[in-house]
Amino acid sequence: MKVSIVGTGYVGLVTGVCLADTGNHVVGLDVDAEKVERLSAGHCPIFEPGLEELITANLRAGRLRFTTDPAEAIRHGEVLFLAIGTPPLPDGKPNLAYLEQAADSIAELADGPKVAVIKSTVPVGTGEKMEKRIAAKCKHAVPFVSNPEFLKEGTAVDDFQRPDRVVIGAEDAAAAEVIRELHLPFVRNQAPIIVCRRAAAELIKYAANTALAMRISYINAIANLCDRFGIDVNDVRAGLMTDARIGRRFLYPGPGYGGSCFPKDVQALAHTFQEAGVDASLIEAVHQVNVRQRRLLFDRLRTRFDGALRGKRVAVWGIAFKPQTDDIREAPALTLIELLLEAGAEVHAHDPEALENLRTQYGDRVHYHEVAYEALDGADALVLVTEWNEFRSPNFEEMRRRLRQPIIFDGRNVYASETMARHGFECHYIGRPSVIPKA
Ligand SMILES: NC(=O)c1ccc[n+]([C@@H]2O[C@H](COP(=O)([O-])OP(=O)(O)OC[C@H]3O[C@@H](n4cnc5c(N)ncnc54)[C@H](O)[C@@H]3O)[C@@H](O)[C@H]2O)c1
Structure with a gap:
């Protein structure tokens, strides 16, 4: 099938690449020219295990290409997946402006009937609104289907290829069937395809x-x-x-x-x-x-240092909002860093994949360390925020040697109390009694 993906972020890219991998011909459209250039050269702009290999293989097989030209993408696809960001507005409502722009492009450029599929997470009623918006401006039928995405960053490829379930919300039975067929290669393990009304899928x-x-x-x-x-x-x-x-x-x-x-x-x-x-x-x-x-780790640090954080050096391990991704959007580590900086502390950060994204946001306000242990040098405390595997069994002796004070705030409860006590650490957890070395 000829498929176009509008928006090649985490969701759109994974969707497009996995659909190309099952034999469909896929065009990925994005407004970000640099992203499109990198993708076209076979480079994955995000850290997502297994994704770059699939991009390269499908580019080489001629089933995948990327463009910034809306006309090229919209004319190519019989099915148009919309996987555009719906970030929150200041009042917490999702911003649908980018999605509306894409819908307007479809209305303007569609050269025949299409099935439009909303992958983005959108409020109940959005599919209906978009369908009406296009119908008012376009002479071709473009039914809108809701096909929410449940992939998890870090295991996105596997989640797409082996979903727990596929949800298809449609008011048009023929359009629903097209989307069901596209997903059949991914549910050979009998994972259910739930076909329901469009608004129900949006709410799911x-x-x-x-x-x-x-x-x-x-x-x-x-x-x-x-x-x-x-x-x-x-x-x-x-x-x-x-x-x-x-x-x-x-x-x-x-x-x-x-x-x-x-x-x-x-x-x-x-x-x-x-x-x-x-x-x-x-x-x-x-x-x-x-x-x-999200304030808790900061409040604990402040209490531990009697409110005197100015000039304290704090090491932060783990910036991404969870392990196995470089995504720092709304990451709890950012709340901690922001509050530490406000309090006058010096932040020394390490993350296996997310340092570049942090640097883009914080510039020289934060110290960045490619090597986890180097973030500890002379630090008054270490805060573990994101539980990457490499932090689970570190060299505690080396950590002690490098830290100025052997104090750990374990924000994920990964370090056993006995281990902390044995190595002479003071360790604070979330919901667990602290380990305090005997004086
Ligand atoms: N990230 C996830 O884990 C995840 C999982 C399930 C659902 N979702 C939902 O999927 C949607 C997309 O999320 P994401 O994390 O992939 O977002 P993202 O920000 O990573 O990607 C969105 C992409 O759309 C592009 N774009 C914006 N306007 C465009 C336009 N008019 N035409 C073409 N491209 C355009 C942006 O340049 C960007 O590359 C959101 O609604 C989100 O809630 C995300």
Whole structure:
């Protein structure tokens, strides 16, 4: 099938490349000329395991190309996937302006009937609005299908190729069938394809992300209570997660959720509730708990140093919003860094993949270290924010030698208390009793 992808970011690029890999002819359109140039040369502009290999292979096979020319992309595709960013506006509502621009280009440039597919996460009713917007300006039929994306950065290729489920929301049965067929190669493991009304599909995406965010905020709230009572949250988790009705996933306390999806999607869903006149307090609480949680590591540091952070040197391990990605959008580490800088501390950062993105945002306000241990030299404390594998079993002796004070704030509860005590560290956790060396 001839497919075009409008927007070649995390979602669009993975979608386009995986569809090319199953034999479709794919054109990726983006407004970012530098990105298109890099992609056309076979370079992946983001860190996403396995993606660059697939880009190169499919470029070479002639099934994939990239362009900045809307006419070329829109004329090529029988199916047009819209995977454009929908970042939050200051009031938390998603900004649909970029999507509207793309819809207007389709209306102007379509040279025949097309099926448009919204991959972006959009509020209930957006598909209907876009379809009407195009119908008012275009003589060709362009039914809009909602096909929300559930991939996770860091395992995006695998998630796309082996989804838990595919959701197709459509008001037009023929358009739904086209999109179902495109996905058949990815559900040979019998993962369900859920075909439903378009508005239901739009809501599924927000409901799913908010359910996951809610589990994170819930365990963070429990962890904060544990701190108050001196209870180890891991004991509580052991009792919770072994209940088959609750399950094991997304119950890890930490410095709050981040990334380009959860914070924005929870707020957008709260707006949908409010606009519909339905009580939004549960959803609002998920967000509020997270806003407070993102300050927690900073507040702990400030308390530990009696409010005197000016001139203190703080090492930060892990900047990306989670391991295996270079994405720092809404990363909890940024809240910490911002507050540390405001308090006059010196920040020494290390991340295996996200340093370049951090540098773009912070310039010379932060010190960057390609080698994790070098960030520790002369530091008054280390804060572990993102649990990359390489931080899990580090050389504790070397860490002690390099740190000026052997103080760790373990924002992911990865270091065992006994290990910390054995190596003479003072270690503070989230929802677990601190380790304080005997004087
Ligand atoms: N990142 C994720 O893990 C993820 C997962 C599921 C769903 N989503 C949703 O998918 C959507 C895209 O997210 P993303 O993370 O891929 O965004 P992104 O910012 O990485 O990519 C968006 C791309 O669209 C391009 N673009 C903007 N306007 C354009 C236009 N008019 N024509 C062509 N290209 C244009 C941008 O240059 C950019 O490359 C969002 O709605 C997001 O919520 C994201």
